[in-house]
Amino acid sequence: MTEVVLTPNTEIDIKIEADVIKPDEFAGKSKEEIEQLIVWQGPDQLPLKNFFDVEGQGGSSAEETSILIKGDVSRVKMIGAEMTAGKITIQGTTGMKVAAEMKGGEIVVEGDADSWAGTEMKGGLLHIKGNTVDHLGCAYRGSWKGMSGGRIVVDGNVQSQVGGGITGGEIIINGNAENFCGIRQSGGLIVIKGNAIRAIGAEMSGGTIVVEGHIANFTPGMQYEDEQYDLCFEDIECGGAFKKFTGDFAISKKPKGVLYAGKEANLEL
Amino acid sequence: MAATIAIKNGHVFDPLNEINGDIMDIYIKDGKVVPELSDAEMKNAKVVDATGKTVMPGGVDSHTHIAGAKVNSGRLMRPEDSYKWNRPKTSITHGGTGETVPSVYLEGYEYAQMGYTTAFEAAVPPLEARHTHEEMHSIPMLDMGGYLVLGNNWFMMRYLKEGDINKAAAYVAWMMRTHKTYGIKCVNPAGVENWGWGKNVESLDETNIHFEITPREIIEGLTEVNEMLGLPMPVHLHANNLGHPGCYETTKESLTIPAKVKPNQDMGVEWAETKIDPTKDKSIYLTHLQFNAFGGTSWRDFESGVKDITDYVNSQDHVVIDSGSVPFGEATCMTGDGPSIHDIAVLTGSKWSNCDVELECGSGVCPFTYLKSNPVHSVQWAMGLESLLLIDDPWKTIMTTDNPNGGPFTKYPNVMTWLMSEAYRNETFSEVHKWANDRSTLGGVSRELSLYDIATITRATPAKTNGMAHRKGSLAVGADGDVTIYDIDPTRLDVTANYNDLLTKFRYADYTIKGGEIAAHNGEIMSIPERRTYYSDIKVDANEEKKMLEDVKDWFRYYTLGFENYPTPEKYLVNPTPINVNMEK
Numbered sequence: 001m002t003e004v005v006l007t008p009n010t011e012i013d014i015k016i017e018a019d020v021i022k023p024d025e026f027a028g029k030s031k032e033e034i035e036q037l038i039v040w041q042g043p044d045q046l047p048l049k050n051f052f053d054v055e056g057q058g059g060s061s062a063e064e065t066s067i068l069i070k071g072d073v074s075r076v077k078m079i080g081a082e083m084t085a086g087k088i089t090i091q092g093t094t095g096m097k098v099a100a101e102m103k104g105g106e107i108v109v110e111g112d113a114d115s116w117a118g119t120e121m122k123g124g125l126l127h128i129k130g131n132t133v134d135h136l137g138c139a140y141r142g143s144w145k146g147m148s149g150g151r152i153v154v155d156g157n158v159q160s161q162v163g164g165g166i167t168g169g170e171i172i173i174n175g176n177a178e179n180f181c182g183i184r185q186s187g188g189l190i191v192i193k194g195n196a197i198r199a200i201g202a203e204m205s206g207g208t209i210v211v212e213g214h215i216a217n218f219t220p221g222m223q224y225e226d227e228q229y230d231l232c233f234e235d236i237e238c239g240g241a242f243k244k245f246t247g248d249f250a251i252s253k254k255p256k257g258v259l260y261a262g263k264e265a266n267l268e269l
Numbered sequence: 270m271a272a273t274i275a276i277k278n279g280h281v282f283d284p285l286n287e288i289n290g291d292i293m294d295i296y297i298k299d300g301k302v303v304p305e306l307s308d309a310e311m312k313n314a315k316v317v318d319a320t321g322k323t324v325m326p327g328g329v330d331s332h333t334h335i336a337g338a339k340v341n342s343g344r345l346m347r348p349e350d351s352y353k354w355n356r357p358k359t360s361i362t363h364g365g366t367g368e369t370v371p372s373v374y375l376e377g378y379e380y381a382q383m384g385y386t387t388a389f390e391a392a393v394p395p396l397e398a399r400h401t402h403e404e405m406h407s408i409p410m411l412d413m414g415g416y417l418v419l420g421n422n423w424f425m426m427r428y429l430k431e432g433d434i435n436k437a438a439a440y441v442a443w444m445m446r447t448h449k450t451y452g453i454k455c456v457n458p459a460g461v462e463n464w465g466w467g468k469n470v471e472s473l474d475e476t477n478i479h480f481e482i483t484p485r486e487i488i489e490g491l492t493e494v495n496e497m498l499g500l501p502m503p504v505h506l507h508a509n510n511l512g513h514p515g516c517y518e519t520t521k522e523s524l525t526i527p528a529k530v531k532p533n534q535d536m537g538v539e540w541a542e543t544k545i546d547p548t549k550d551k552s553i554y555l556t557h558l559q560f561n562a563f564g565g566t567s568w569r570d571f572e573s574g575v576k577d578i579t580d581y582v583n584s585q586d587h588v589v590i591d592s593g594s595v596p597f598g599e600a601t602c603m604t605g606d607g608p609s610i611h612d613i614a615v616l617t618g619s620k621w622s623n624c625d626v627e628l629e630c631g632s633g634v635c636p637f638t639y640l641k642s643n644p645v646h647s648v649q650w651a652m653g654l655e656s657l658l659l660i661d662d663p664w665k666t667i668m669t670t671d672n673p674n675g676g677p678f679t680k681y682p683n684v685m686t687w688l689m690s691e692a693y694r695n696e697t698f699s700e701v702h703k704w705a706n707d708r709s710t711l712g713g714v715s716r717e718l719s720l721y722d723i724a725t726i727t728r729a730t731p732a733k734t735n736g737m738a739h740r741k742g743s744l745a746v747g748a749d750g751d752v753t754i755y756d757i758d759p760t761r762l763d764v765t766a767n768y769n770d771l772l773t774k775f776r777y778a779d780y781t782i783k784g785g786e787i788a789a790h791n792g793e794i795m796s797i798p799e800r801r802t803y804y805s806d807i808k809v810d811a812n813e814e815k816k817m818l819e820d821v822k823d824w825f826r827y828y829t830l831g832f833e834n835y836p837t838p839e840k841y842l843v844n845p846t847p848i849n850v851n852m853e854k
Contacts, residue, residue: 043357143349144619249317249616 001087002059004034005068006052012075015050015095016041018076021082023065023086023105026058034058062086062105067143074114080107083124099126103149112156121169123150131156131175144184144216147171148246163190166207172236183208185257189233195265204248204257209236221250231260241267272315273298277308277361278753279319282720283326284729285470285543285743288747289721290759295324297750302541302783304746315787316554317780321758325724327386327751327783329495329741331503331627331731332591333554333672335376336390336408336415337401339603339632342622343370343673347601347636350407362794369413369601375734377409379679384753384778387741390415391454392605394626395422398448402841405802410788412741414803416449417504418605420455420487421462421514421577424626424821426480429490432812437811439817440493442807442851447836449804449845452502452735456605457509461631469608473522484509485526492527492552498807499535502738503554503589508561512609517574521581526586527552532587537849540739541747550586555591557671558656571645573636573652573709589734590660593671594653595646601673605731607631609806628827639676644704651709653685654694658714663725667734681774685727688718688770716812720759721823750785753778775800799844806847
């Protein structure tokens with residue numbers, strides 16, 4: 001695998017849209033050709049080299065190309081958008097829409113990620129080692145079809161609307177989530193190892209959500225089924241006792257959504 | 270300022286003049302087609318070499334939803350429609366977004382890129398006429414007009430119930446003038462009024478609440494008034510029960526209602542010289558036949574009912590239809606038929622918007638996705654094409670997608686290619702649900718439309734139907750200098766092997782010329798030509814109008830605005846162009 005190293009070389013004022021930073025674009029290109037790839041800054045189109053020093057060259061194909069971003073890219077949007085193969089490692093915090101509509105390959109963010117990470121993702125792996133904010137793996141605003149495949153792992157916390165409208169794939173959050181996690185979910189799996197605040201699984205019609213920690217305000221359209229122990233979804237394991245609910249009855253007479261809430265943390269339910 | 274232009278050596282397709290691919294030159298001066306240019310004029314003329322290319326009049330869309338309150342609601346409720354479909358600004362164009370409900374500027378550019386120069390907004394609620402004209406004001410490239418929604422209007426229902434046809438006519442004339450609109454639109458007659466009480470009407474002889482009038486009486490009355498006044502176009506009908514399995518029977522019966530009404534077009538216009546009589550000869554224009562031709566009794570035994578209706582149309586001379594074809598993919602359903610949109614929202618669980626326009630009409634909006642894997646959608650795709658292929662005479666058919674109900678107008682190239690190529694249809698059959706073949710007759714149709722037929726159903730028929738053939742839809746001397754040049758060599762056309770090529774060629778016309786100006790070239794917008802808004806300025810007996818206005822003013826206490834604020838002044842229109850109707854009075 002051939003590695004291309006990008007090092008931020010300037011302070012960015014207006015955020016840039018850099019969906020060209022992905023193995024699919026870098027593959028088969030020399031250092032100079034990569035430097036000339038175009039990014040948008042507001043209404044202007046500028047070469048990548050205005051924002052990054054480039055070292056190395058692309059591999060023979062996207063599979064053979066890895067990209068290492070050394071530093072903070074919190075004002076760079078859409079890194080790895082629609083990528084199909086290869087690997088991107090970001091040694092810092094990344095901007096909005098990292099891995100948006102990603103189809104394959106792997107992205108590792110060693111710092112935090114801004115909103116809309118993995119939005120409408122279709123395949124591949126996005127691993128955020130820090131925290132992220134809203135709309136992780138969510139549908140774009142107005143749409144009801146979010147992530148449909150692939151896997152997102154967050155080591156830290158997330159905020160609201162995680163997995164909104166997801167139809168497939170897996171989101172695993174090791175920290176806490178806030179509001180409307182899995183809203184309008186119709187497929188796929190969301191696992192929250194920590195706590196959640198409210199409206200978890202609101203208007204869900206399919207798919208599965210597991211919250212191991214405490215849910216502060218429970219979704220009213222959920223109906224209690226029974227208790228289950230030591231859940232296992234292929235390679236994803238959630239140990240302990242869970243209360244199983246189906247829903248959301250607010251949106252359908254026969255909803256197929258399943259919500260597991262950790263028993264110990266939710267004794268009042 | 271319109272340039273002088275000479276289009277040389279193109280294969281010309283001009284059905285109103287029975288020109289079928291002949292190699293000819295077309296000359297345009299001062300925005301109009303002229304027989305020839307003098308040597309001096311030729312020196313200053315822009316010459317376009319159309320050798321080996323297809324030349325047609327500019328496209329005319331006689332049914333599209335691109336301006337007004339419901340279109341804007343569609344834009345507001347669909348941010349997701351915009352973010353993947355955006356076009357940056359250029360030195361002469363605005364930027365724009367939106368696939369199924371594009372922003373106003375983008376609508377104009379995208380129509381021009383396809384070779385269209387004229388479009389009619391298919392539903393203008395009277396109270397929203399100002400808004401509609403404001404949006405039309407900002408749509409570049411296109412000559413436009415709008416149809417006034419009158420099928421559930423309180424005044425119309427009252428006058429028709431009382432049998433006072435003269436007052437009804439006076440009301441229509443005054444309303445057209447007041448709201449600067451062009452023709453009569455009738456949507457789910459009597460049914461939308463019932464929707465105010467959460468109900469609908471299910472048959473042509475069911476009376477509605479309070480007014481106790483039937484759809485049949487409204488269709489009868491409106492068509493009678495339309496021809497009594499001599500409006501440019503026939504009544505534009507969106508029939509009852511639209512979108513319900515089995516609705517084809519209602520539609521077929523609706524078409525029989527104006528069978529004996531004699532078409533009468535009483536317009537004071539200067540006619541371009543055409544070989545075929547360009548005047549109105551139809552008494553009813555049924556829109557989006559596909560949506561009005563559902564067979565079966567439920568979604569389980571759903572099937573195409575198109576053939577029954579096309580058989581009827583083939584046997585009659587008073588009907589013209591447009592197809593409302595479904596090209597698959599994203600759509601936004603929007604119509605004055607509030608109850609039908611509610612049904613779609615319940616069926617799909619999708620987001621929904623609904624509006625009652627006071628005493629006049631209503632409407633609804635609901636996003637929709639047509640999937641090749643869905644059995645019903647696949648049959649609908651077949652039905653849209655059946656609508657155009659099973660009617661023998663292309664002078665009775667118009668190609669539309671009921672934009673954006675069946676799909677966005679940017680997919681017209683797909684529909685045109687399906688019509689021209691059986692191979693392309695067969696390829697699609699192999700991708701869609703098998704119901705498309707099992708529950709329609711399309712599989713057995715081997716007809717392939719020619720470029721001449723395409724010019725007929727996208728130019729000549731819509732222009733003639735709408736009473737615009739005096740200046741649109743033909744390349745006759747005196748017609749507007751609106752020309753489309755496609756980079757298609759008719760002598761080398763192979764619709765079996767090369768149909769994919771047609772999709773791009775129709776999507777981006779080589780040249781779109783509007784009033785003698787090159788508006789678009791190969792997908793790029795070259796200039797923003799002058800444009801006009803047409804409306805019908807109808808004269809009626811002054812006494813009748815006075816008596817009618819007394820009623821209207823009396824009932825205006827139920828409106829939320831004052832009578833003086835009701836009309837749309839001419840300043841809302843871009844180049845207002847009245848068509849004088851019924852000048853004898």
